[in-house]
Amino acid sequence: MSWDSFVYFALGAVLLWVAGAFFAWKGRKTWVYICTLAGIAVFFAFILGMWVSLERPPLRTMGETRLWYSFFLPVAGIIVYSRWRYKWILSFSTLLSFVFICVNLFKPEIHSKNLMPALQSPWFAPHVIVYMFSYALLGAATVMAIWMLVRKDKTTQKEINLTDNLVYVGQAFLTFGMLFGALWAKEAWGTYWAWDPKETWAAATWLCYLVYLHFRKAKPAEWQISCIILLVSFVCLQICWWGINYLPSAHGGLSVHTY
């Protein structure tokens, strides 16, 4: 399996997800699950194929992390759907996933087979996968925040509740990702935390979402401010994920996380 066959798997998966999203609008629950899960299976088959042919988990490059992001968006979408029955959630997750698939199709990056010794660790896969799942959930929370800010007074308690849930689960996974990284770093480099620029931004992002969680507890009625906190947090998350490559602080070999 190589990136050459990505377009076929991606197309198959996206078509199935579109069908799933369509059935969600029509209220045909069984078909929603069948189509969405089939799409997820097709997409995962490609990831597995890449895993086998690369002889390592596809987690090394930016393109490979986007692959997981495209995968987790529909996963998060179907989980939210199964719990809250939002008709639109699968359309949204499919669209966003499609965007990331397109980025991978049109801007493929060097996908080398080589994994430097420090990355050959059992922590590598959980560290990145857990982060990508968290990013997907927090991305969904951001869209909810924008949606609620646009609709202002029409916002329902149910929407606020969904956003809270996305952030709680997202923050939990953010914590897993960060701490798996720390445990791994101790085994690989002898220190669990080195304030490497990526780590610094991960800490800032983690604190931002904690602001949200505590603000919701302190001022539950002021949901509009909490939406703004989510937007700021998401910017922070993006800097942590890829924006950091454009920051002066991460240049000059100061980060072990440049890729």
Added chain:
Amino acid sequence: MKVGFLIGGGLICAGLLLQVLLGPVNWTRLAWPVNLIVLILLLAAVGILYALRKEVYAFEWMMHAGAAVPCLIYAASLTMLMGLLPQVREGGMPWLSQMLSFWPFVLIWSWMMLISALAALNHLLRWKWKEIPFILNHLGVVVAIVAATLGNADIQSLELTAYTGEPEWRALDEMGRLHEPGLAIELHKFTMELYPNKMPKRFASDISVYTEDGKTVQGTVEVNKPLKVNGWKIYQYSYDVNKGPESDYSVFQLVKDPWIAWVYLGIFMMLAGALCLMLFMAPKPVKE
């Protein structure tokens, strides 16, 4: 919440004053037993604040989410600033390029630990099973960060270069000073596998470690697989990069961190806390 912003602002001003008067925070001063004394003072402070919570409203207020919000905002902002500006050991921007030694940063993070510890204690002492997630999250972060911070000055990190067949007992610290860690390493064989493009795939050292108390430990050290001997963790660090697989020496990093068990305890509490966060703390779905 306004009060919280004022307190945070006050801490930043106080920090700036300290920075001017005392210079940057000197972390090496925290080495044993100073860190133990600081820890005892910290615990005493938490205890006293908690005991006086009924008398002084401010101490009661510190335990609530409303106090956490401004504190977290200050901490997040300073951390972002640290992420924006290149951090260097010396030089760079005054104060801000050594954020970890910048008093306002240290005071805000300390404030965060203090209120988190108070909140955790408050929930711990009115014990109910359902308080566990809250306690794990708030106590976990305090245990991990306080242990990591106070323990930092006690971490010994040495570099030891061993040539094949020659036991080596001397090691260098970061400043290039010579140390004797109380063990000797003999390199039997350095092995290296390469990818087709000559990039290292795996490198490892077969070694014997001889300790002062007469033990001999044999093992293989490679990246991601350190060896633990007498409280030291021995890491594969480097080799003769010019010779690659033919290198006749191997460089090891020896790390001793007496506080690590506490850091791990905190990390595992936080992991359990995160699990609870999504399973029990998230609000239940509402139906319209």
